[in-house]
Amino acid sequence: MKFRTAGGLREEPFLNLVPLIDVVLVILIFLSVTTTFSRTAQLQIDLPEADEALPVDSMPKEWVVAITADGAVFIGERAVGLGSVEDIEAALLAMIPAGSKPTIVIEADAKTPHQRVIDVMRAAQRAGFEKLTFSVERVEGR
Template sequence: MRIQDHRAFDEPDINLVPLIDVILVLIIFFVVTTTFDARSVLKLQLPTAQGETNDANKALSVLVNADGRYFVDDREVLRDDLESLKATLADVGGDDRDRPVLLRADARTPHQAVVTAYDALGQLGFKRVMIATAPQADGGGEGGP
């Protein structure tokens, strides 16, 4: 009687479950640690104007999107009321009230949201407020009715 050894027929295989687990953890790690640029997230359609551009690299950036939501530098203001905007501006802006402020509002933003931003900046004592515009397209002709 011949006794066969079944171990010789066992072929080694690679278990893919731990490999998938490691790859999933790496993907989660890279997604969480990736920094996102606020300008690429918000799609603003700036109003147009003629004039020169200002270099506002050190300016405090206040963005108002088309829905009337506020963003101060990298931070989103959670509520749309004046007090929340003032608290975020004071926190991000610090004590330097001579710092220029660049207000970027979408062309479709409700007028009240822009007025609220100006009001909050004025109440906090910011005096150098600039509004961002896009250069006018070379369509010729001046103004409208």
């Protein structure tokens, strides 16, 4: 093999890229033609459909249980007083119609003892009410 020319000048190597590009294009065409796009794994989802608006009677009701600073309990407009958990439970069951599962909204004064709020929560749980929430008052300027 002769690497140098007679004059001692070195010839620059030449790399022809055209055959390389041709081979890559043929491979791409082959892959695009032979590839099949099939949906082998599908997840069937049955989306809910909107019905007519619910009548007002079927909307969930809310019952407000207010607790004053001294611990007196009011269910709606009826005073339960400083009764025990059993008294509050009995008042809840007497005031709220049987079979309905309303949301119990607890409105407690800022100076209400925490134990009294827990007593109302326990009475609602024992009476079978599963939805419980708290009402808060926003103070302007904070």
